[in-house]
Amino acid sequence: MQINYYADLLKIRNTKPLVHHITNYVVMNVSANITLSLGASPVMAHAKPEVEDMVSIARVFYINIGTLSDHWIDAMLLAGKTANKKNVPVLLDPVGAGATKYRTETAKRILKEVKVDVLKGNAGEMQSLAGAKVHVKGVDSVTSAGIETAETLAKKYGLVAVVTGKQDHVSDGKRSAVVNNGTDMFSRITGAGCMLGSVIASFMAVNNDYFISSIEGLASFNIAGEKAAAKTGLPGSFMTALIDEISLLNEDTYKLAHIIIH
Amino acid sequence: MQINYYADLLKIRNTKPLVHHITNYVVMNVSANITLSLGASPVMAHAKPEVEDMVSIARVFYINIGTLSDHWIDAMLLAGKTANKKNVPVLLDPVGAGATKYRTETAKRILKEVKVDVLKGNAGEMQSLAGAKVHVKGVDSVTSAGIETAETLAKKYGLVAVVTGKQDHVSDGKRSAVVNNGTDMFSRITGAGCMLGSVIASFMAVNNDYFISSIEGLASFNIAGEKAAAKTGLPGSFMTALIDEISLLNEDTYKLAHIIIH
Amino acid sequence: MQINYYADLLKIRNTKPLVHHITNYVVMNVSANITLSLGASPVMAHAKPEVEDMVSIARVFYINIGTLSDHWIDAMLLAGKTANKKNVPVLLDPVGAGATKYRTETAKRILKEVKVDVLKGNAGEMQSLAGAKVHVKGVDSVTSAGIETAETLAKKYGLVAVVTGKQDHVSDGKRSAVVNNGTDMFSRITGAGCMLGSVIASFMAVNNDYFISSIEGLASFNIAGEKAAAKTGLPGSFMTALIDEISLLNEDTYKLAHIIIH
Numbered sequence: 001m002q003i004n005y006y007a008d009l010l011k012i013r014n015t016k017p018l019v020h021h022i023t024n025y026v027v028m029n030v031s032a033n034i035t036l037s038l039g040a041s042p043v044m045a046h047a048k049p050e051v052e053d054m055v056s057i058a059r060v061f062y063i064n065i066g067t068l069s070d071h072w073i074d075a076m077l078l079a080g081k082t083a084n085k086k087n088v089p090v091l092l093d094p095v096g097a098g099a100t101k102y103r104t105e106t107a108k109r110i111l112k113e114v115k116v117d118v119l120k121g122n123a124g125e126m127q128s129l130a131g132a133k134v135h136v137k138g139v140d141s142v143t144s145a146g147i148e149t150a151e152t153l154a155k156k157y158g159l160v161a162v163v164t165g166k167q168d169h170v171s172d173g174k175r176s177a178v179v180n181n182g183t184d185m186f187s188r189i190t191g192a193g194c195m196l197g198s199v200i201a202s203f204m205a206v207n208n209d210y211f212i213s214s215i216e217g218l219a220s221f222n223i224a225g226e227k228a229a230a231k232t233g234l235p236g237s238f239m240t241a242l243i244d245e246i247s248l249l250n251e252d253t254y255k256l257a258h259i260i261i262h
Numbered sequence: 263m264q265i266n267y268y269a270d271l272l273k274i275r276n277t278k279p280l281v282h283h284i285t286n287y288v289v290m291n292v293s294a295n296i297t298l299s300l301g302a303s304p305v306m307a308h309a310k311p312e313v314e315d316m317v318s319i320a321r322v323f324y325i326n327i328g329t330l331s332d333h334w335i336d337a338m339l340l341a342g343k344t345a346n347k348k349n350v351p352v353l354l355d356p357v358g359a360g361a362t363k364y365r366t367e368t369a370k371r372i373l374k375e376v377k378v379d380v381l382k383g384n385a386g387e388m389q390s391l392a393g394a395k396v397h398v399k400g401v402d403s404v405t406s407a408g409i410e411t412a413e414t415l416a417k418k419y420g421l422v423a424v425v426t427g428k429q430d431h432v433s434d435g436k437r438s439a440v441v442n443n444g445t446d447m448f449s450r451i452t453g454a455g456c457m458l459g460s461v462i463a464s465f466m467a468v469n470n471d472y473f474i475s476s477i478e479g480l481a482s483f484n485i486a487g488e489k490a491a492a493k494t495g496l497p498g499s500f501m502t503a504l505i506d507e508i509s510l511l512n513e514d515t516y517k518l519a520h521i522i523i524h
Numbered sequence: 525m526q527i528n529y530y531a532d533l534l535k536i537r538n539t540k541p542l543v544h545h546i547t548n549y550v551v552m553n554v555s556a557n558i559t560l561s562l563g564a565s566p567v568m569a570h571a572k573p574e575v576e577d578m579v580s581i582a583r584v585f586y587i588n589i590g591t592l593s594d595h596w597i598d599a600m601l602l603a604g605k606t607a608n609k610k611n612v613p614v615l616l617d618p619v620g621a622g623a624t625k626y627r628t629e630t631a632k633r634i635l636k637e638v639k640v641d642v643l644k645g646n647a648g649e650m651q652s653l654a655g656a657k658v659h660v661k662g663v664d665s666v667t668s669a670g671i672e673t674a675e676t677l678a679k680k681y682g683l684v685a686v687v688t689g690k691q692d693h694v695s696d697g698k699r700s701a702v703v704n705n706g707t708d709m710f711s712r713i714t715g716a717g718c719m720l721g722s723v724i725a726s727f728m729a730v731n732n733d734y735f736i737s738s739i740e741g742l743a744s745f746n747i748a749g750e751k752a753a754a755k756t757g758l759p760g761s762f763m764t765a766l767i768d769e770i771s772l773l774n775e776d777t778y779k780l781a782h783i784i785i786h
Contacts, residue, residue, distance in 0.1 A: 026552045026568055028288045028329075032452035037497045042452065043358070044288055047331040050364035057361065067552075069571040069595070071331070096567070099581065102574035188771070190556035190566065235561045236767030243498030247450070290550040290591075294714035299759045304714065305620070306550050309593040312626035319623065333593070505760030509712070 001175075001261050005216050005254040008207050013039035017059035017205035019198060020088075022046050022076050024066025024095065027191035030239070034195040037246040038220070040202040046072055051079035056086050059205035063114075064194055065106055066095035073106055080114030089204045091118040093197045098128030111157050117210045119153060120162035120197055126153060147176060160210045162200070164193060168218050172211040179215065180258035181222035183229040185238045196221045199246070219257040220249055226256065263437075263523050267478050267516040270469050275301035279321035279467035281460060282350075284308050284338050286328025286357065289453035292501070296457040299508040300482070302464040308334055313341035318348050321467035325376075326456055327368055328357035335368055342376030351379040351466045355459045359383065360390030373419055379472045381415060382424035382459055388415060409438060422472045424462070426455060430480050434473040441477065442520035443484035445491040447500045458483045461508070481519040482511055488518065525699075525785050529740050529778040532731050537563035541583035541729035543722060544612075546570050546600050548590025548619065551715035554763070555588075558719040561770040562744070564726040570596055575603035580610050583729035587638075588718055589630055590619035597630055604638030613641040613728045617721045621645065622652030635681055641734045643677055644686035644721055650677060671700060684734040686724070688717060692742050696735040703739065704782035705746035707753040709762045720745045723770070743781040744773055750780065 018041045023031055028044055035042035045054040048071070055061050061083040063076045083090050092114075094107035107129055110116065121129070123146060130152045146163045150171035153161035163169045168179040186192035200217030207213040227248070228241035280303045285293055290306055297304035307316040310333070317323050323345040325338045345352050354376075356369035369391055372378065383391070385408060392414045408425045412433035415423035425431045430441040448454035462479030469475040489510070490503035542565045547555055552568055559566035569578040572595070579585050585607040587600045607614050616638075618631035631653055634640065643653070647670060654676045670687045674695035677685035687693045692703040710716035724741030731737040751772070752765035 024568070025287050025549050026556050029291060029452060029553060032288050033497065033501070036450055036452055043361075044286070044329050045358075045362070046329065047364060049332070050330065050362040053362035053364065067568050067570065068574065070573070096569075099567075100569070100574040100577035102571060102577065188560055190553060190560055234768035235557065235771050236764040239557070239767075240498040240502060240764055243501075244496035247497050287549050291553060291714060294550050295759065295763070298712055298714055305623075306548070306591050307620075307624070308591065309626060311594070312592065312624040315624035315626065502760040502764060505763075506758035509759050 003212055003215060005219060005257065006251045008203055008213070008216050009039070009220065009249055011206035012202050015206065016041045017202065018043055018057060019201050019205065020045065020055050020058035020061045020079070021064070021198065022051070022072065022079060023062065023064035023194060026066060027194040030191055031195055031198045033243050034246055035198045035202060037243050038199055038202050040205065042198065046075050048075050048078055051075050052082045055079045055083045055088055058088055060089050060091065060201045062091045062197055062201040063110060064093040064095055064197055065103055066194060068103065068106060076110060077113055080110060084115045089117040089208065089210065090114060091120065091197060091201045091204060092116045093194060094119070094121045094125050094129060095194070097121065097125040104128050116157065116159050118160045118162060118200060118204060118214055119157065120164065120200060122164050122193060123149065126150070126161065126163045129153060130156065147171070151176060160214050162214050162218065164196065170211060170214050170218070175211055175261065177215050177259055177261045179218045179222060181219060181226060181256065183225045185229045185233070185235070186225055188235040189239050215259060219254060219259060223253055223256050224249060265474055265477060267481060267519065268513040270465055270475070270478055271301070271482065271511055273468035274464050277468065278303045279464065280305055280319060281463050281467065282307065282317050282320035282323045282341070283326070283460065284334065284341060285324065285326035285456060288328060289456040292453055293457055293460045295505050296508055297460045297464060299505050300461055300464050302467065304460065308337050310337050310340055313337050314344045317341045317345045317350055320350055322351050322353065322463045324353045324459055324463040325372060326355040326357055326459055327365055328456060330365065330368060338372060339375055342372060346377045351470065351472065352376060353380040353382060353459055353463045353466060354378045355456060356381070356383045356387050356391060357456065359387040366390050378419065378421050380422045380424060380462060380466060380476055381419065382426065382462060384426050384455060385411065388423065388425045391415060392418065409433070413438060422476050424476050424480065426458065432473060432476050432480070437473055437523065439477050439521055439523045441480045441484060443481060443488060443518065445487045447491045447495070447497070448487055450497040451501050477521060481516060481521060485515055485518050486511060527736055527739060529743060529781065530775040532727055532737070532740050533563070533744065533773055535730035536726050539730065540565045541726065542567055542581060543725050543729065544569065544579050544582035544585045544603070545588070545722065546596065546603060547586065547588035547718060550590060551718040554715055555719055555722045557767050558770055559722045559726060561767050562723055562726050564729065566722065570599050572599050572602055575599050576606045579603045579607045579612055582612055584613050584615065584725045586615045586721055586725040587634060588617040588619055588721055589627055590718060592627065592630060600634060601637055604634060608639045613732065613734065614638060615642040615644065615721060615725045615728060616640045617718060618643070618645045618649050618653060619718070621649040628652050640681065640683050642684045642686060642724060642728060642738055643681065644688065644724060646688050646717060647673065650685065650687045653677060654680065671695070675700060684738050686738050686742065688720065694735060694738050694742070699735055699785065701739050701783055701785045703742045703746060705743060705750060705780065707749045709753045709757070709759070710749055712759040713763050739783060743778060743783060747777055747780050748773060
């Protein structure tokens with residue numbers, strides 16, 4: 001399978017698609033900056049009286065439950081249902097699912113009431129949503145657990161599932177991919193997963209094969225992370241370098257992509 | 263007309279005026295840092311039970327509607343009316359007016375219920391508030407549209423209107439100014455307009471000719487942006503450099519001001 | 525008294541304790557990053573339906589009232605009471621106490637309804653909570669005022685009181701300490717005090733002598749600040765350097781600690 005990373009990156013830069021975020025307070029600034037650095041246009045809007053209007057002019061809608069409250073959940077659902085009506089694709093990041101019942105149930109409720117196109121989370125979050133069918137078999141089988149979790153969720157909800165970790169796993173229920181790019185530095189800053197969501201969402205805006213756009217987002221973010229980590233091993237400097245490197249992605253960059261597609 | 267940029271900057275640095283912000287989640291951190299870097303004292307407070315107290319001890323009140331919800335609007339109105347009673351000047355940034363009805367109507371409601379001293383927004387936002395009297399005449403006449411929009415709003419609401427863009431236009435209904443400083447890098451980070459609001463507000467705290475303090479804020483922010491852009495063309499590094507350069511503004515800096523006043 | 529700074533830092537790095545924050549919007553991102561940079565695991569959660577679950581799996585709970593509203597106060601109280609039941613230590617930063625009645629009363633209400641283990645604030649905030657017993661005797665006696673305020677609050681509420689300033693004072697009612705590390709650069713960025721709270725909280729998670737863990741947090745944060753200030757005198761760059769330097773703390777670093785314990 002040929003993936004036209006750079007062509008889709010150029011589409012983002014040329015069309016500057018509006019990426020409507022309802023995301024958490026912690027990352028709003030850096031998520032907006034990562035989205036801009038990539039070439040898309042971020043907007044944050046969470047009030048019920050305006051989310052229908054906002055999502056209707058957006059090219060993609062990104063829900064992130066990293067800091068929740070009841071009013072925000074109402075707005076996520078309303079905006080998500082509107083996105084579905086308007087054929088605006090939806091990405092959900094179920095941050096903290098599994099950690100509290102409130103987050104797990106909120107993620108499940110969104111998955112039930114909104115047609116989600118891409119569901120992206122770390123292994124723990126995704127396993128809490130996949131349910132009993134997935135058994136983590138210990139540290140040595142993280143890889144197989146990632147694939148299994150992604151496939152289970154993809155089939156269960158009819159979406160593209162992205163399970164992040166040392167390797168990232170993507171499945172749409174038929175096709176699956178392993179992304180071997182990335183850096184340990186992501187674990188030393190806050191919001192790496194949330195920012196990845198913004199990058200994948202931006203690719204979803206220009207490529208409606210969401211299995212492919214998820215891979216494109218992962219490759220872009222992870223390679224930029226590798227390049228930033230090559231500049232610095234310090235977390236404050238890494239955050240700045242990551243935003244810089246996202247803006248520097250180019251045709252050559254994607255030669256570094258280590259992706260295996262099944 | 264002589265503008266004493268540096269004298270007013272020194273007043274900010276020496277008196278550290280309290281700048282009460284009710285602003286959006288995305289930029290709270292960077293707006294606070296820009297305000298501190300300039301020499302003023304930022305405070306963020308949005309709860310109805312305290313905004314009257316807070317705005318009463320502030321030297322200027324800055325409302326930014328970048329992330330709205332009903333409770334916050336109530337607090338903006340209450341704080342704004344209190345500011346009016348206490349003779350604390352008010353700056354309004356109608357972020358996203360024109361994009362959703364909620365934002366447009368909120369901006370108009372604030373303008374109706376609160377005496378706003380400076381209204382600052384980009385061309386689209388400001389035109390949505392100016393109404394039918396302003397016709398954008400195409401890409402080539404952005405300049406004349408900016409002037410016309412600023413003058414229309416200045417007269418309509420009896421305030422100083424600042425229309426930002428490649429050039430920035432300022433009008434108080436009688437006098438008008440064009441600010442030719444700035445950098446394209448502002449469009450590559452989130453919150454440049456919001457941070458500009460903090461800088462203008464800080465000058466409003468020390469110079470109550472708000473036509474002049476708006477120009478001072480624009481010159482200060484835009485020149486710092488030029489200097490930051492001369493250091494780096496990368497957005498993450500630019501954000502850091504911008505905060506640094508605001509702190510470095512000095513008497514010589516203002517020789518770079520390219521302002522035309524009519 | 526021997527303080528094993530480095531041993532406790534290693535405990536943080538090795539056990540990555542979960543630090544539950546209910547903190548203000550302005551600093552959420554940098555507080556999370558400082559906590560990660562130190563080696564602990566930050567989480568932000570403020571909704572009543574989940575704070576009991578979240579604080580129950582945390583190793584320490586940090587309340588910061590920097591941006592308040594009624595719903596958040598309810599969550600702070602609920603989480604605080606739950607923390608008390610689960611023996612999770614609590615740190616309170618009464619940001620802005622004294623500036624508005626709402627903040628002063630909220631801080632006092634939390635102190636009344638929740639058993640707080642460490643109360644940390646600047647001189648003005650802490651004096652507003654200490655009440656009439658503390659008299660600031662003028663600029664020249666800031667030091668004695670800091671000690672007196674810390675001791676008064678320690679005894680009044682049965683906790684460890686940390687009064688920050690040019691020197692920082694710590695008291696548990698019996699023992700007291702003066703921390704002479706730090707840098708003026710802390711006053712040129714937003715949220716230095718809030719980030720310090722995250723660092724002290726992280727040490728509280730690994731050392732339940734909170735007088736000692738407060739000193740460890742102060743020494744760690746202030747020394748990292750000194751090292752960052754030695755790199756740069758510019759506020760944007762300083763913020764990045766501060767996060768970097770927190771990650772670089774090591775055994776030698778603590779030889780720079782200038783602490784006097786009585």
